Amino acid sequence: MTNHVETQDASVAGEATRGFTEILALYHGFGRGAQRIEVIENCEFKLKPGKLTVMIGPSGCGKSTLAKLLAGYLHPDEGSLLIDGRHIAGPGKDRLMVFQESALFPWMVNEENALYGLLASGQVGAGARQRVTALMDRVGLGRFRHKYPGALSGGMQRRLEMVRALVNEPALFILDEPFRGLDAMTRTLMQEHFAQMFEEGRRTALFITTDIDEALLLADEILVMSSRPMKVTRRITVDVPRPRTVAGMIKDERMKHIKVAVTKALYSEAIKAFDGSSRAVAAAGFEKFLDTTQ
Amino acid sequence: MTPHANTHPGAIGRWRTLPSAGRRAAVSLIVMLLAWELIAHSPRLFGFEVPYLGVLPAPSAVIGEWVMLLGDAHYWGSWYLSFTRVFAGFISALLLGVPLGLWFAISPTMRNLFFPVFEMLRPVPPIAWVPAAIIFWPTQELSIISVIFLGAFYTITLNTYNGGRRVDLAIIQSARSMGASRSNIFRRIVLPGTLPSIVAGAAIGMGITWEVVVAAELISGGNGGGGGGLGLFMWDAYLAGNHEQILVGMLSIGLAGYFSSGLLRRFGGLLTPWLSRN
Ligand SMILES: Nc1ncnc2c1ncn2[C@@H]1O[C@H](COP(=O)(O)OP(=O)(O)O)[C@@H](O)[C@H]1O
Ligand SMILES: [Mg+2]
Numbered sequence: 001m002t003n004h005v006e007t008q009d010a011s012v013a014g015e016a017t018r019g020f021t022e023i024l025a026l027y028h029g030f031g032r033g034a035q036r037i038e039v040i041e042n043c044e045f046k047l048k049p050g051k052l053t054v055m056i057g058p059s060g061c062g063k064s065t066l067a068k069l070l071a072g073y074l075h076p077d078e079g080s081l082l083i084d085g086r087h088i089a090g091p092g093k094d095r096l097m098v099f100q101e102s103a104l105f106p107w108m109v110n111e112e113n114a115l116y117g118l119l120a121s122g123q124v125g126a127g128a129r130q131r132v133t134a135l136m137d138r139v140g141l142g143r144f145r146h147k148y149p150g151a152l153s154g155g156m157q158r159r160l161e162m163v164r165a166l167v168n169e170p171a172l173f174i175l176d177e178p179f180r181g182l183d184a185m186t187r188t189l190m191q192e193h194f195a196q197m198f199e200e201g202r203r204t205a206l207f208i209t210t211d212i213d214e215a216l217l218l219a220d221e222i223l224v225m226s227s228r229p230m231k232v233t234r235r236i237t238v239d240v241p242r243p244r245t246v247a248g249m250i251k252d253e254r255m256k257h258i259k260v261a262v263t264k265a266l267y268s269e270a271i272k273a274f275d276g277s278s279r280a281v282a283a284a285g286f287e288k289f290l291d292t293t294q
Numbered sequence: 295m296t297p298h299a300n301t302h303p304g305a306i307g308r309w310r311t312l313p314s315a316g317r318r319a320a321v322s323l324i325v326m327l328l329a330w331e332l333i334a335h336s337p338r339l340f341g342f343e344v345p346y347l348g349v350l351p352a353p354s355a356v357i358g359e360w361v362m363l364l365g366d367a368h369y370w371g372s373w374y375l376s377f378t379r380v381f382a383g384f385i386s387a388l389l390l391g392v393p394l395g396l397w398f399a400i401s402p403t404m405r406n407l408f409f410p411v412f413e414m415l416r417p418v419p420p421i422a423w424v425p426a427a428i429i430f431w432p433t434q435e436l437s438i439i440s441v442i443f444l445g446a447f448y449t450i451t452l453n454t455y456n457g458g459r460r461v462d463l464a465i466i467q468s469a470r471s472m473g474a475s476r477s478n479i480f481r482r483i484v485l486p487g488t489l490p491s492i493v494a495g496a497a498i499g500m501g502i503t504w505e506v507v508v509a510a511e512l513i514s515g516g517n518g519g520g521g522g523g524l525g526l527f528m529w530d531a532y533l534a535g536n537h538e539q540i541l542v543g544m545l546s547i548g549l550a551g552y553f554s555s556g557l558l559r560r561f562g563g564l565l566t567p568w569l570s571r572n
Contacts, residue, residue: 071467071471072471073467073471091467091470091471092471092473093471093472093473095471096471096472097467097468097471099464099468101464103462103464103465103467103468104465105465105469105482105483105486106487106568107486107487107489107566107568108482108486116469116472116474116482117472117473117474120469120472120473120474120475120478120482121472121473121474148567148568149568150568150569168472
């Protein structure tokens with residue numbers, strides 16, 4: 001194993017030793033000939049065990065593609081993905097993905113949904129059932145154990161998906177814009193829930209978002225991605241203790257600096273989508289925006 | 295535009311749940327029967343015959359005939375015969391159509407090999423199969439049932455196939471990433487995911503079987519074959535010039551179809567509890 005250093009600096013809980021993820025010289029594209037688009041080009045990064053890494057980048061840059069490569073639904077054109085030193089060759093129980101769309105099973109009651117992974121692999125015991133019950137109570141779904149997902153609100157469905165993912169105890173948690181499409185209030189609540197659940201379990205996690213505040217609220221580390229073809233343009237460590245709040249972030253000097261750094265890095269990528277005179281207009285607008293944050 | 299023009303789809307459902315819905319249905323039924331009764335007696339009442347409709351037997355006469363038939367073994371025998379045929383044809387369509395549809399849905403090889411043949415035979419109406427079925431099958435009963443079978447088979451297969459293909463890929467991927475085996479995914483994800491489409495296909499198929507059974511019975515019994523059933527019951531009434539009995543036959547088939555569909559909906563609802571509200 002080559003990850004001694006990595007595991008040491010993340011020695012928060014026992015779980016923290018799993019999920020060390022390496023992405024090496026990764027290339028991926030879609031289509032052939034004139035239709036060909038390169039989506040990921042020479043992308044390299046590592047996910048530290050027990051850390052919550054937030055990946056942020058302009059939409060359409062290739063974040064979901066990377067998530068699918070990590071989940072094993074896609075195979076890379078070139079390069080390698082390793083988790084705890086093993087190559088990712090296909091979908092596996094060591095990684096679990098929570099999508100931006102709900103992927104609950106409508107025909108199973110909520111408790112069954114949470115237990116499905118364990119049931120399917122014949123690992124369900126009384127302990128697992130108790131854990132599901134406890135987790136569902138924790139996230140306010142206790143009364144809905146024997147109801148179908150269709151009876152849940154959007155926010156509740158996401159919470160159930162979190163429970164389901166946690167119960168499966170993946171080494172790596174992949175969350176692809178899991179709170180997109182929720183209303184602002186629910187979204188804030190979900191972020192708090194998630195941060196809390198993460199603090200308790202300390203599982204290696206990759207959280208994908210396009211929202212700067214969400215990134216700042218959750219991240220131990222932020223990866224700012226370039227526009228397509230995607231690679232990491234900046235890596236920023238956020239060593240501010242959780243729980244964090246939006247109000248607290250406005251006052252905290254470190255947070256303010258980090259926000260400006262992330263915003264600048266993101267901006268220089270986003271502006272590539274504009275051309276000619278519209279770029280100048282966009283640049284002027286951005287300067288004004290930076291003034292208000294400082 | 296009238297204010298009714300923008301009535302949204304939920305309106306019908308809401309109308310059904312109105313407490314007065316039953317009363318309205320009763321009122322409409324009574325008004326219709328009264329109008330029909332008046333029209334049937336128009337020559338005596340108004341001194342002229344209402345065009346076309348005037349030749350109808352009066353509802354009172356039809357109901358009288360019907361009440362009389364309730365004690366008639368032949369009438370109930372017709373019901374029984376049609377029901378057993380529909381049941382046999384429908385069940386065999388279900389037993390063959392569902393697996394075939396699922397197979398089409400999950401296996402590209404199967405789809406490439408047999409779907410073109412399936413699609414070519416599908417537009418041939420079941421009734422057009424009657425002559426061939428009579429030649430092909432050794433007994434008249436089998437010919438009738440095979441035609442009924444075809445009526446439901448295509449619809450059930452096609453609905454199952456479409457439903458199977460529409461099962462959300464994200465859901466299947468998420469099951470896969472939790473380490474579920476292929477057979478587990480088929481049983482616990484693909485099959486229940488397709489079930490609503492199977493139920494819908496079965497309901498449509500059931501409607502078609504009742505359309506087909508009567509025609510098949512009419513045609514096969516027409517040349518003195520005498521296969522029985524509600525279709526032949528009507529044909530005999532026509533030959534005998536008994537207009538009341540023709541109408542009794544029509545209404546009986548309507549009722550039979552209504553009961554079968556109702557039963558199927560009940561059963562389908564039990565199989566897909568997650569689709570009902572709450
Ligand atoms: N299966 C696919 N076939 C062709 N192009 C794709 C496919 N999936 C994604 N893309 C393209 O790759 C780019 C990145 O997509 P995606 O990874 O979904 O971006 P993001 O999640 O960052 O918004 C987009 O331009 C998208 O159109
Ligand atoms: Mg995406």
